[in-house]
Amino acid sequence: MAGGCVAGTLLQNPGPMRVNPALLSEMKGYGMNVSFPELIPNSLFNWRVLLNLNGFLMIAGGFLVGFGTRWAGGCTSGHSIMGLSNLQWPSLVATISFMAGGFFMANVLLPVILKHLTW
Amino acid sequence: MKYFVSGLLFGVILVKSEVVSWWRIQEMFRLESFHMYGVIGSAVATGILSIWIIKKFRIKTWAGEPIEPKIVPFQKGQIFGGLLFGFGWAITGACPGPLFALIGAGFSVVIVTLLAAIAGTYVYGLLREKLPH
Numbered sequence: 555m556a557g558g559c560v561a562g563t564l565l566q567n568p569g570p571m572r573v574n575p576a577l578l579s580e581m582k583g584y585g586m587n588v589s590f591p592e593l594i595p596n597s598l599f600n601w602r603v604l605l606n607l608n609g610f611l612m613i614a615g616g617f618l619v620g621f622g623t624r625w626a627g628g629c630t631s632g633h634s635i636m637g638l639s640n641l642q643w644p645s646l647v648a649t650i651s652f653m654a655g656g657f658f659m660a661n662v663l664l665p666v667i668l669k670h671l672t673w
Numbered sequence: 674m675k676y677f678v679s680g681l682l683f684g685v686i687l688v689k690s691e692v693v694s695w696w697r698i699q700e701m702f703r704l705e706s707f708h709m710y711g712v713i714g715s716a717v718a719t720g721i722l723s724i725w726i727i728k729k730f731r732i733k734t735w736a737g738e739p740i741e742p743k744i745v746p747f748q749k750g751q752i753f754g755g756l757l758f759g760f761g762w763a764i765t766g767a768c769p770g771p772l773f774a775l776i777g778a779g780f781s782v783v784i785v786t787l788l789a790a791i792a793g794t795y796v797y798g799l800l801r802e803k804l805p806h
Contacts, residue, residue, distance in 0.1 A: 556680065558685075558777025612782070617790065621757055621794065622755065622760070623793075629758065629770070642744070644748075
């Protein structure tokens with residue numbers, strides 16, 4: 555948290571993030587405000603939208619991250635970086651599962667969910 | 674102190690390399706940029722080399738203990754839990770470390786996602802016996 559704070563204050567990048575234009579225009583089509591992209595999209599993650607479906611998305615997503623990490627016995631740093639560096643095949647299985655879950659969510663489910671959000 | 678320094682570095686690197694960015698995570702899963710593959714790929718390459726050097730020269734910790742990366746046995750949770758983690762990763766654009774870094778970087782609402790993640794680990798603890806491993 556302290557590291558994030560140092561990076562976010564002392565070492566801050568003043569300009570917008572450079573994001574793939576295809577991704578930006580697709581998100582704009584769902585109603586997201588993409589005029590000045592920061593690290594995370596402000597119109598998706600903020601206190602004001604916490605009580606509608608956007609908030610549910612933040613909570614459900616966080617829950618899955620916590621639950622999945624414990625069940626899989628590690629996360630991106632534990633399995634994908636440390637486990638792969640140590641050449642352990644169970645970590646490769648976990649990494650492939652992370653990616654399969656992510657590809658399915660990002661390409662199939664998430665676009666449908668984002669279409670139904672109010673911004 | 675050493676934990677604070679390495680944690681501080683970890684947080685700064687997570688934010689500055691933009692791997693905590695929801696946008697970069699979406700780009701990764703949608704194959705719209707090479708960024709994340711480059712970062713994780715170089716991290717793994719550095720890791721493989723580091724572990725090889727540690728083993729080859731039997732490097733010890735500052736306290737003089739041997740460094741032995743733990744052996745991870747296979748269990749089915751790596752598939753089921755891994756898929757669920759992937760869903761959550763694509764929704765929130767963050768895995769556990771970045772959640773902390775984002776809060777520090779000023780995105781206070783991520784506290785909610787962090788609390789939900791902690792709730793997830795707690796519920797896992799309750800259901801553990803009933804889940805396939």
